[in-house]
Amino acid sequence: MLIHLPIAQIAVDPLILIAIGGLVGFLSGLFGVGGGFLLTPLLIFYGVPAAVAVSTQANQVLATSIAGVSAHWRERQVDTRLGTLMLMGGLAGSTVGVGVFSLLKYFGVVDATIAVLYIVFLGVIGGLMAWESVGALGGQGGDPGRRTRLRVWMRTLPMKRRFPRSGLYISIIPPICIGFFVGVLAAVLGVGGGFILAPAMVYLLGVPTRVMVGTSLFQIIFLTAYVTFLQATFNGTVDLVLAAVLMLGGVIGARYGAMAGRKLKAAQLRLLLALLVLGIAGRLVYELYVAPVPEYRLEAAS
Amino acid sequence: MSLRLVAFAMLALLTPMASAQRLEGRDRPFMAAGLAEDTVEVKVNYSGSRIVLFATAPQPENETSGMAVALIGPMAPQKMIRRTAAGDQTIEFVAAPLVFAVGAEPQVAASVPLEVMVDAGLNAQASAMPRANQLMSPDLNDWRAAFVNLKMEQGLYSFSDTTIERLDGGLRRAKIHLPINAPPGEYRIRAVSFRNGAPVGESEQVLTLVRSGLDATLFDLSRQHGLIYGFVAVLLGVGVGGIAAWLGRK
Numbered sequence: 379m380l381i382h383l384p385i386a387q388i389a390v391d392p393l394i395l396i397a398i399g400g401l402v403g404f405l406s407g408l409f410g411v412g413g414g415f416l417l418t419p420l421l422i423f424y425g426v427p428a429a430v431a432v433s434t435q436a437n438q439v440l441a442t443s444i445a446g447v448s449a450h451w452r453e454r455q456v457d458t459r460l461g462t463l464m465l466m467g468g469l470a471g472s473t474v475g476v477g478v479f480s481l482l483k484y485f486g487v488v489d490a491t492i493a494v495l496y497i498v499f500l501g502v503i504g505g506l507m508a509w510e511s512v513g514a515l516g517g518q519g520g521d522p523g524r525r526t527r528l529r530v531w532m533r534t535l536p537m538k539r540r541f542p543r544s545g546l547y548i549s550i551i552p553p554i555c556i557g558f559f560v561g562v563l564a565a566v567l568g569v570g571g572g573f574i575l576a577p578a579m580v581y582l583l584g585v586p587t588r589v590m591v592g593t594s595l596f597q598i599i600f601l602t603a604y605v606t607f608l609q610a611t612f613n614g615t616v617d618l619v620l621a622a623v624l625m626l627g628g629v630i631g632a633r634y635g636a637m638a639g640r641k642l643k644a645a646q647l648r649l650l651l652a653l654l655v656l657g658i659a660g661r662l663v664y665e666l667y668v669a670p671v672p673e674y675r676l677e678a679a680s
Numbered sequence: 681m682s683l684r685l686v687a688f689a690m691l692a693l694l695t696p697m698a699s700a701q702r703l704e705g706r707d708r709p710f711m712a713a714g715l716a717e718d719t720v721e722v723k724v725n726y727s728g729s730r731i732v733l734f735a736t737a738p739q740p741e742n743e744t745s746g747m748a749v750a751l752i753g754p755m756a757p758q759k760m761i762r763r764t765a766a767g768d769q770t771i772e773f774v775a776a777p778l779v780f781a782v783g784a785e786p787q788v789a790a791s792v793p794l795e796v797m798v799d800a801g802l803n804a805q806a807s808a809m810p811r812a813n814q815l816m817s818p819d820l821n822d823w824r825a826a827f828v829n830l831k832m833e834q835g836l837y838s839f840s841d842t843t844i845e846r847l848d849g850g851l852r853r854a855k856i857h858l859p860i861n862a863p864p865g866e867y868r869i870r871a872v873s874f875r876n877g878a879p880v881g882e883s884e885q886v887l888t889l890v891r892s893g894l895d896a897t898l899f900d901l902s903r904q905h906g907l908i909y910g911f912v913a914v915l916l917g918v919g920v921g922g923i924a925a926w927l928g929r930k
Contacts, residue, residue, distance in 0.1 A: 606913050614906055621917070
């Protein structure tokens with residue numbers, strides 16, 4: 379059976395879309411990332427136009443994040459105070475990031491900058507996480523040590539607040555700065571930024587891995603709702619039929635992802651996330667430097 | 681037999697209409713032809729369509745006689761970019777069909793020269809019209825060939841999915857595949873009859889592809905009431921996520 383997508387204007391097999399949504403939802407529930415960085419290329423690979431894939435994935439991620447965060451919420455593993463601070467930084471960063479994007483576009487270096495930024499961040503973050511988590515697996519397999527040199531330096535910063543859910547007493551400046559930085563990158567790279575935010579929370583702020591997952595999803599809810607609204611209102615590229623089918627698989631996958639996450643050690647969880655991030659970096663390197671680039675391309679003229 | 685009677689009856693009814701749609705300025709004789717349906721509705725369960733055209737041979741036939749048909753439309757401006765070592769180059773086709781499907785009987789393909797097919801409006805490459813200042817470009821044929829290739833990759837141009845069957849009494853039935861991603865709009869179905877490598881009759885019908893049902897409602901909402909569509913999109917995400925969270929607690 380096929381269904382016709384009104385905005386994408388293609389016919390698709392709903393069972394395949396449910397499977398794609400379920401896979402991404404599972405990873406979302408497991409790692410606390412939105413999954414847009416995985417969902418968008420999967421949809422494009424399936425034949426959905428790029429503009430529709432980018433916009434609609436945000437709508438699907440919104441639903442899976444709500445479903446995923448509810449499980450963490452009941453277990454009191456969502457630090458809303460920390461999440462709100464990072465969200466504030468993220469919204470400000472996104473606004474600045476849009477300006478940075480325009481500047482890069484003006485100077486004609488947007489594609490090259492995005493490609494390099496993507497590979498550098500994914501490679502460095504994934505590599506460091508894999509290195510640390512493999513080491514941690516040799517020990518207890520828990521969270522990384524809380525008394526690193528960087529965190530000692532951060533403890534000297536003013537405006538300290540307690541974050542009971544995360545068991546932290548830290549300045550509000552680092553969470554806002556991290557949110558801001560991720561917001562800038564999210565706007566420039568066109569992703570939610572969960573794959574950068576999640577390790578930053580664990581390694582820079584010292585948030586326990588399990589609280590990080592719920593808190594990251596909490597922030598993604600607001601970010602994706604904002605993006606969905608803007609894309610649907612101003613670009614009209616959100617396909618509600620596509621989103622609804624993806625959501626069906628996504629929310630089921632997110633539940634099972636959250637359940638699977640509880641059965642893994644924190645270090646195992648981080649290692650799997652690191653491998654996922656490195657895999658995406660590898661794919662990007664392949665696409666940029668190995669895969670043949672088509673000589674011609676077609677665009678709709680105004 | 682009853683199918684043929686219906687087809688002949690349809691042709692008789694459609695002849696005056698088709699005659700009115702004939703291109704002006706052409707001196708080829710009219711060929712009687714008619715579509716089985718002139719409107720196709722695109723609903724959520726739409727998965728492509730097959731357009732059926734009946735046509736009769738306008739002249740006594742010999743071994744070179746045959747027919748070619750093409751589905752062409754809707755016309756829209758399109759831009760192509762070519763990546764070169766010196767940077768990107770661009771060409772803009774001010775009017776090019778978004779969909780082009782053509783098919784011909786074997787004897788037509790063997791006996792009709794390319795320029796005759798172009799003149800008959802049955803050549804996909806020639807259907808892409810560049811800006812006036814790019815008409816004399818030495819690369820125009822390369823651009824057009826690349827354009828057709830890209831469209832074929834998208835499944836919008838096809839040269840092998842159209843079949844033409846011969847029925848009794850010079851009647852022919854053409855089945856043209858309308859792709860699933862064909863955009864709504866007005867399409868032309870051209871049928872040209874050839875004899876000894878030259879056209880001896882032609883006909884042009886209009887087919888309309890329209891959205892309908894939920895498909896049309898959502899598309900219109902997204903284009904005409906973006907703000908409402910934005911709220912609906914967010915509500916859908918929150919609603920589905922909320923229901924899933926609620927079910928998860930059960």
